Amino acid sequence: MTSAPSSLLNAAQRAWQQVAFHQNLLPHIPQSETEVPFITDADFFNTNGLENLITDPSAVSWVILPFNRTGKRFPFAVVEDEQDQENRQKRFCLALSALGLSENQSDHRFLLVADDATGPVACELCSAISWEKHQASIIYWTGHLEHLKADISAFDPQILVILAKNVTTETIPGILTVCVEQAENQPDLSVENVYGWLYSDQLGFIGHRPPNSQTWQWDKDQFLVETHPYSKLSHITTLNFSLMPFIRYGLGRTLNKGTSNP
Numbered sequence: 001m002t003s004a005p006s007s008l009l010n011a012a013q014r015a016w017q018q019v020a021f022h023q024n025l026l027p028h029i030p031q032s033e034t035e036v037p038f039i040t041d042a043d044f045f046n047t048n049g050l051e052n053l054i055t056d057p058s059a060v061s062w063v064i065l066p067f068n069r070t071g072k073r074f075p076f077a078v079v080e081d082e083q084d085q086e087n088r089q090k091r092f093c094l095a096l097s098a099l100g101l102s103e104n105q106s107d108h109r110f111l112l113v114a115d116d117a118t119g120p121v122a123c124e125l126c127s128a129i130s131w132e133k134h135q136a137s138i139i140y141w142t143g144h145l146e147h148l149k150a151d152i153s154a155f156d157p158q159i160l161v162i163l164a165k166n167v168t169t170e171t172i173p174g175i176l177t178v179c180v181e182q183a184e185n186q187p188d189l190s191v192e193n194v195y196g197w198l199y200s201d202q203l204g205f206i207g208h209r210p211p212n213s214q215t216w217q218w219d220k221d222q223f224l225v226e227t228h229p230y231s232k233l234s235h236i237t238t239l240n241f242s243l244m245p246f247i248r249y250g251l252g253r254t255l256n257k258g259t260s261n262p
Contacts, residue, residue: 007239008224008248012036015245020052022247038228038235040250041073050076054244061085065124066201067163067182068117073252078202083242088204091219092128095197095208098217099159099176106133111157113148115141115164118180121199122163125180128205141167161197184252198255202246203236214256225255 009030015022016029025043030036044053051057059081066072080088101108110129114122122138129136139151141164148167152160152175163180176195183200196209198216207218218225224237226248234255235248 006033008036008226008237009033011224011237011239011241011245012247015241015247018055019245021047022245024052036248038248038250040252041075045075047076050079054079055241056081056243059243064202064204065120067121067180067184067199069120070117072201073184074201078204079244080204081243084244087222087240087242089128089131091207091222092205093132094217094219095205096132098208098210099178099195101132101134108134108159109155109157110134110136110159110161111152111155112136112138112161113141113164113167114138117165118163121180122161125161125163125205162194183255200236200251202249203238206236216255227254 009032012022012030012033016026021044024047025037025039026035047053053076054060060079061082062080062085064078064080066074110126112122112125119138119140126136126138137155137157139148139155141148143166145168157175160175160177161180162177177193178195178197180197180199183198183203183206193211195211196213196216198206198208198218200206203223206223207216209216222238222240224239226235226237227233228235228250231250232254233250233252235250236246237248238246
């Protein structure tokens with residue numbers, strides 16, 4: 001009796017059947033997990049056009065914005081269809097729940113701290129926050145903590161979301177603080193006393209972590225995270241992809257294999 005394919009193998013087989021890029025990686029449809037290669041950004045540079053990376057060009061409805069608009073490594077735009085957008089918003093809602101905000105709680109005040117490089121992603125997160133009926137504003141990090149405190153006093157947020165680099169993340173009494181990390185780079189922000197959100201140039205919003213921890217949580221129905229046996233870097237698979245599959249794609253950093261959301 002033949003056993004059912006694993007979630008990884010099933011995603012890899014669907015990707016091979018629907019996307020030219022994955023057909024070019026392997027001469028035949030993978031029959032086992034050992035035949036599914038670990039890949040990185042470098043594997044995409046020989047691809048002739050975005051249409052070879054997606055299942056249906058007519059379904060494109062959105063473009064994922066890079067975390068740092070001046071430092072994108074992936075050679076193509078990363079696109080989504082409506083189903084991918086819904087999945088990404090679901091992941092964001094899980095992160096809001098981890099902050100203690102249930103679906104029935106709305107109208108919380110968020111203040112996002114961005115700089116020139118992270119401004120576009122801050123706008124993207126503002127949209128995600130607004131979809132859940134919360135208020136969101138963006139301020140520019142000047143490099144001075146006293147300016148940040150003055151802005152906080154003026155906006156009176158309940159939740160502070162930091163995207164800009166080099167922001168002092170000291171605890172500000174009465175304000176829950178979240179630091180947004182880029183999945184493709186090792187963290188350069190302190191995790192002390194702050195929550196974390198993980199954002200990827202290729203996958204958009206991935207997951208979240210509690211304060212004082214580097215144990216990330218994600219939706220296991222959407223993502224499989226594996227550690228490369230030699231590099232020890234984390235590779236991610238979009239299990240229920242709709243438009244643009246990533247199969248054993250290297251993030252370029254190590255994620256502690258955290259608890260997945262049920």
